Amino acid sequence: MIYIKNNEIYAELLKITSKDNIKKNEPMKYHTSFHIGGCADWFVILENEEKIKKLVLLCSTKEIPLYILGNGTNILVKDNGIRGIVLKVNLNSVKVKENENENENNVEVTVGAGKKITVLAKELAKNGISGLEFASGIPGTIGGAVYMNAGAYGKEIKDIVISTKYIDNNGSIHIINNEKQKFEYRKSIFNSKIGVILETTLKLEKGKIDQIEKQMEDYSIKRKNSQPIGIANAGSTFKREKDFITAKLIDEAGLKGFSIGNAEVSTVHAGFIVNKGEATAKDVLELIEYIKKQIYIKFKKEIHLEIEVIGE
Ligand SMILES: Cc1cc2nc3c(=O)[nH]c(=O)nc-3n(C[C@H](O)[C@H](O)[C@H](O)COP(=O)(O)OP(=O)(O)OC[C@H]3O[C@@H](n4cnc5c(N)ncnc54)[C@H](O)[C@@H]3O)c2cc1C
Structure with missing residues (x-):
């Protein structure tokens, strides 16, 4: 619950960092490998521990929701975005x-x-x-x-x-x-x-x-041969399960290439959902539900998300 007004939040954020590091209504599609997601109310980039501490204290005392972002490669941000503050952790030492x-x-x-x-x-x-x-x-x-x-x-x-x-x-x-x-x-x-x-x-x-x-190059070749390259995605959509490989079941269910809107089950790796261009989070979520249902109908197995779905 946000108890303080936007201009008050901005004034507080300016006490922590310069205006270049504060963005209001920032589209999260610019910060996720899926290239999907509505706006974060506030997007703040901080490069040292002291500033991060100040932000954490601001959020806890004023009850402002805080979401922490890495490189945005394992998340799906919903179409109405994120309320509160998204912190991009820029600690690189x-x-x-x-x-x-x-x-x-x-x-x-x-x-x-x-x-x-x-x-x-x-x-x-x-x-x-x-x-x-x-x-x-x-x-x-x-x-x-x-x-x-x-x-x-x-x-x-x-x-x-x-x-x-x-x-x-x-x-x-x-x-x-x-x-x-x-x-x-x-x-x-x-x-x-x-x-x-x-x-x-x-x-x-x-x-x-x-x-x-050489070892890194070998791994890189393996990835290039087995994963969709040059198309937006967030890695494996679902976790591997203890007794089966989820991507294999999705493939066996004939779902490679199946799409809803612009979200598609990758034709290269059935475990990945790709954004063919301008896909919405709604497209991806509907596709996820469809896949889950098909796997249950065909194999009586439940599968679980690896990506994290956030926002509204
Ligand atoms: C092409 C592709 C290939 C991939 N291959 C693999 C793979 O082989 N193996 C694998 O495990 N994953 C893989 N992934 C998924 C993803 O890269 C990993 O899960 C990665 O660890 C996510 O890191 P991130 O910085 O992007 O986190 P984000 O997606 O930004 O965030 C993920 C979660 O971590 C939290 N978080 C991030 N930073 C912090 C922090 N400083 N403090 C507290 N919480 C934090 C976020 O709040 C969020 O809950 C792949 C993704 C893609 C797009």
Whole structure:
């Protein structure tokens, strides 16, 4: 519930950051890989912890809803947009701590939550630091990857996280270890909206630059051969289930290429829904419901969303 008027919100936001970092009625389609979504009432980009703390406190004291955005690659924003403030976390620092014992290969890398994984993976590779190759093609941020426990090729972010620093909804800072982050398949403690992830420390190791780059290139080729490229999407729409691969069932149900409005089940990978151009969230949601129903009718199986649906 918003108790303060728009001009008051703007005045408060100006105490935190410059007007260039504050946007009113910002179309979320500009900030999501689906290229779909109505406007956020307020869209704020913040680049340090102090400012993020001020914003969190503003939102909690004034009861303004706060939504945290990474790179927008796992979300579907509804057509009427998001009430309150969307925070784009722009923390991009990378701190490398090598083990002082020369015989040990361990390297601890502490990364700001807004850092894009694709960029980080390339920087680490150039510096001969191995361990993030599996995630090098995931188009989200470190914060989004921790929140989702993102994974690929048999590995998940939980396998390399040592600890994560976050600010809770009352403005207190915490650093929690891997176990306390309660990682599960595409899930972590952060799904309970406990706060804003600020940075994460990863357990990596020294490696050979050419081997790391070769591994990343192999993964990249695999992705290009199996996923829709050059067309807007938000990755896998549905989670894998314990006893079956959801995308396989969608394919077996003959749904590849099936569309509602401009939302289509990818002809390349049945697990992806693509935006053929100007699709609405309504199109995507109707398609999701249609797919769920068909899978239930044909296989008596229930399937669950991997993407997060937000807004109104
Ligand atoms: C082409 C394509 C391929 C993909 N391949 C994979 C894959 O192989 N494996 C995989 O796991 N995923 C994949 N994804 C999905 C997506 O990239 C991941 O889930 C990614 O981790 C989402 O990160 P993001 O920064 O984009 O998060 P967003 O989509 O911006 O947000 C996702 C959730 O994280 C929360 N969040 C983000 N940052 C923070 C923060 N700092 N603090 C608190 N909460 C935060 C948001 O509030 C939201 O709830 C793919 C997506 C696309 C488009």
